[in-house]
Amino acid sequence: MMVAKNIPSVCLSCGGCVGVCPQDAISLKDMKIVIDKEKCNNCGACVRFCPVGAMKLDEERGD
Amino acid sequence: MKSGVIDITRPVNLKDEYDVVIIGAGPAGSRCARLIAEEGFSVAVFEKRAEIGAPKRCAEGIGVKALQRMGYTGNERFVAQHIDGFYLYAPNGKEFMVEYGSSQGCVVERKVFDKFLAYDAAKAGASFFTRTEVVDVLRDDGKISGVVIRYGEEEFEVKAKVVVSAEGIEGKIARKAGIDTTNKLINVDSGYQYEMANLTMKDPKKLYFYLGNEIAPRGYIWIFPKGEYVANVGIGIGGVGATKKAKEYLDAWIENHPEIFGEASIIEENAGGIPVGGLLEDMVRDGFVVIGDAAHTVNPIHGGGMDEGTKAGEMAARVICECLEQGDVSHNALAKFNKLWWKERGEKLKRVEKLRQVIEKLRDDDLNFLAEELDVQDVIDFAGGKNLTKLAKILIKRPKLIKLATILR
Numbered sequence: 001m002m003v004a005k006n007i008p009s010v011c012l013s014c015g016g017c018v019g020v021c022p023q024d025a026i027s028l029k030d031m032k033i034v035i036d037k038e039k040c041n042n043c044g045a046c047v048r049f050c051p052v053g054a055m056k057l058d059e060e061r062g063d
Numbered sequence: 064m065k066s067g068v069i070d071i072t073r074p075v076n077l078k079d080e081y082d083v084v085i086i087g088a089g090p091a092g093s094r095c096a097r098l099i100a101e102e103g104f105s106v107a108v109f110e111k112r113a114e115i116g117a118p119k120r121c122a123e124g125i126g127v128k129a130l131q132r133m134g135y136t137g138n139e140r141f142v143a144q145h146i147d148g149f150y151l152y153a154p155n156g157k158e159f160m161v162e163y164g165s166s167q168g169c170v171v172e173r174k175v176f177d178k179f180l181a182y183d184a185a186k187a188g189a190s191f192f193t194r195t196e197v198v199d200v201l202r203d204d205g206k207i208s209g210v211v212i213r214y215g216e217e218e219f220e221v222k223a224k225v226v227v228s229a230e231g232i233e234g235k236i237a238r239k240a241g242i243d244t245t246n247k248l249i250n251v252d253s254g255y256q257y258e259m260a261n262l263t264m265k266d267p268k269k270l271y272f273y274l275g276n277e278i279a280p281r282g283y284i285w286i287f288p289k290g291e292y293v294a295n296v297g298i299g300i301g302g303v304g305a306t307k308k309a310k311e312y313l314d315a316w317i318e319n320h321p322e323i324f325g326e327a328s329i330i331e332e333n334a335g336g337i338p339v340g341g342l343l344e345d346m347v348r349d350g351f352v353v354i355g356d357a358a359h360t361v362n363p364i365h366g367g368g369m370d371e372g373t374k375a376g377e378m379a380a381r382v383i384c385e386c387l388e389q390g391d392v393s394h395n396a397l398a399k400f401n402k403l404w405w406k407e408r409g410e411k412l413k414r415v416e417k418l419r420q421v422i423e424k425l426r427d428d429d430l431n432f433l434a435e436e437l438d439v440q441d442v443i444d445f446a447g448g449k450n451l452t453k454l455a456k457i458l459i460k461r462p463k464l465i466k467l468a469t470i471l472r
Contacts, residue, residue: 012334014334014335016232016253018232018235019234019251020336024245050308052308
């Protein structure tokens with residue numbers, strides 16, 4: 001399954017992806033982007049929004 | 064001195080209850096806080112960041128009229144540069160210049176400006192708390208009755224008669240209060256900006272706007288001077304339709320303009336989402352109001368949000384104070400804010416949003432055509448939601464643009 005993934009070293013923590021996520025799956029916690037994998041439905045809105053390329057869709061590793 | 068052990072896990076001066084709690088100490092929140100405090104009500108403002116005003120997500124431009132509305136003169140320490148006009152560049156490079164002959168606006172230092180708004184609100188009696196994040200709302204019989212805040216690892220319940228969300232584009236609390244503030248991707252611009260030093264501008268008193276789908280699809284590149292050789296250099300592009308990241312477009316454009324940037328250095332990097340549409344009919348619930356970027360009250364053409372946010376903060380403050388005096392903070396009573404805002408600002412912004420919907424469908428040759436047909440005053444009028452029938456009349460001169468003219472009706 002693909003889910004959104006944040007690349008912290010690229011991210012400026014602007015929070016725009018939080019606003020465009022239709023699943024309410026992204027939060028800005030302690031100024032870091034946190035993604036709720038359960039809610040993410042792989043729509044890619046955050047990836048298309050991100051001004052710097054800090055969001056990507058990634059194969060979820062089995063925990 | 065108090066005796067005993069000081070508890071460093073609790074925010075200093077925190078009380079259990081306020082008349083009003085405001086989420087976010089940006090311009091909208093602090094402006095709202097000040098006016099409510101001036102009426103003698105108790106207000107707490109919770110800011111999740113460690114510093115009010117930083118990091119900025121803004122090109123920092125604001126009109127002198129907006130500053131004067133807030134009681135400032137434009138000579139305060141937060142003003143970096145006075146602006147007396149602008150240059151606008153069509154995709155084919157054609158240059159338009161407007162000069163007003165006097166200062167019409169300012170580029171401010173948000174790190175100082177936001178603090179000024181907070182200082183003035185605090186002086187009026189509002190209580191500010193940094194590094195304090197609102198994580199949930201409290202409910203009493205279904206009605207919003209306060210918030211849950213987190214400071215470090217500790218959570219506290221804070222009661223309030225009215226909660227105001229001024230929490231910006233990343234806000235989640237309004238959604239918890241039952242207002243869907245999710246931004247459709249089509250209604251958000253991706254913003255990216257450098258603050259640069261040692262760049263070459265022909266006039267530091269002018270703003271610079273560069274249009275074109277090649278350089279900035281459904282948006283523009285800006286240079287907002289903050290001094291003779293310092294400026295915010297940024298881009299806003301539509302989240303739908305762009306093939307590259309905002310940063311890629313901006314970096315490429317900077318590389319292509321060595322005459323401006325050949326010797327320049329980057330002092331700061333900023334990113335941000337700009338809500339350029341999706342105005343909310345209803346911005347209140349029982350005991351709850353949402354304002355500013357969180358409510359998408361941004362000019363959909365130029366993306367400016369400080370004037371809109373502070374104005375909404377003022378209107379919300381007026382309504383909230385009335386409601387508190389009358390002891391009725393129900394949805395019905397607070398809905399007066401909707402009415403006020405839509406009358407004074409919303410109807411205009413709605414028209415500007417329609418204009419945005421037209422412009423985003425224009426190709427570069429259409430933009431060049433419009434640049435020939437329009438004079439600069441038209442452009443200023445359109446951005447203010449005025450005189451759009453003139454645009455419709457020009458659009459219908461080009462058969463393929465007739466359909467777009469109907470959007471403006």
